[in-house]
Amino acid sequence: MRDHHLTCQEIVELVTDYLEYALDSETAAQFEEHINFCDGCAAYLGQMRAAIETVGSVEPEDVPQETLDGLLVAFREWKRT
Amino acid sequence: MIGYKFLRADGSTVFSGFSWPLPGSEPGPWVEVPVHPCRSGIHACRAGDLSYWVGETLYEIELDGEIVEQRHKVIASRGRLLRRVRAWEDGLRDEFTRMCANRAHEIARAEPVLTALDEDIEPSISDGPAMLGFMAAAIAEERGGMDAYRAERERQAAWLAERLRS
Numbered sequence: 001m002r003d004h005h006l007t008c009q010e011i012v013e014l015v016t017d018y019l020e021y022a023l024d025s026e027t028a029a030q031f032e033e034h035i036n037f038c039d040g041c042a043a044y045l046g047q048m049r050a051a052i053e054t055v056g057s058v059e060p061e062d063v064p065q066e067t068l069d070g071l072l073v074a075f076r077e078w079k080r081t
Numbered sequence: 082m083i084g085y086k087f088l089r090a091d092g093s094t095v096f097s098g099f100s101w102p103l104p105g106s107e108p109g110p111w112v113e114v115p116v117h118p119c120r121s122g123i124h125a126c127r128a129g130d131l132s133y134w135v136g137e138t139l140y141e142i143e144l145d146g147e148i149v150e151q152r153h154k155v156i157a158s159r160g161r162l163l164r165r166v167r168a169w170e171d172g173l174r175d176e177f178t179r180m181c182a183n184r185a186h187e188i189a190r191a192e193p194v195l196t197a198l199d200e201d202i203e204p205s206i207s208d209g210p211a212m213l214g215f216m217a218a219a220i221a222e223e224r225g226g227m228d229a230y231r232a233e234r235e236r237q238a239a240w241l242a243e244r245l246r247s
Contacts, residue, residue, distance in 0.1 A: 004222070
């Protein structure tokens with residue numbers, strides 16, 4: 001458990017763990033407490049949920065080869081930088 | 082067990098987006114979900130937890146089945162909304178916001194180092210009761226640490242619980 005309430009920056013850092021149920025119960029409660037009063041972070045959480053829902057419904061064969069190739073190049077370049 | 086649940090104006094939850102079947106003249110139907118705290122289950126709060134979760138609309142909820150009580154919330158395997166607490170929308174929500182703003186002013190003005198925070202309070206009124214509740218507690222935290230933050234939250238919850246009882 002943290003000895004302070006969570007900041008917006010910490011919410012951004014923790015959002016993936018929250019959505020994957022990887023936070024301990026106290027941190028999850030602090031996360032939700034922040035989301036409850038912070039409209040910006042609530043919107044961010046909603047966008048992340050929507051993105052996961054959308055991407056999660058795309059099968060590899062649904063992605064055009066050109067897009068796959070572009071993504072692979074982008075990831076390889078990203079790793080080098 | 083009877084608890085409370087805040088929902089958005091359209092009856093959906095802030096965290097999962099689930100749309101609750103709302104009560105009319107009779108309670109709403111039972112909703113059943115296996116209990117896994119923070120993962121699934123019917124999440125609600127006790128009177129002492131109200132200040133942490135304030136939202137647009139407030140309902141009384143009946144909880145049944147497996148019930149797990151945590152520090153600021155309760156999770157159950159069954160729940161149904163009993164009634165909409167109209168008093169919340171009919172003035173209590175605004176009174177709570179004003180009370181939190183006044184309290185935030187009081188704490189901020191008591192310490193010269195916190196007076197800069199005092200200027201942020203009134204412009205935040207339009208952000209609603211959840212933000213003002215947080216601001217009052219966060220300014221208390223600046224003065225007295227996390228214990229002061231929690232004490233302010235408890236004070237807010239007691240204020241709300243007293244008015245919901247009457």
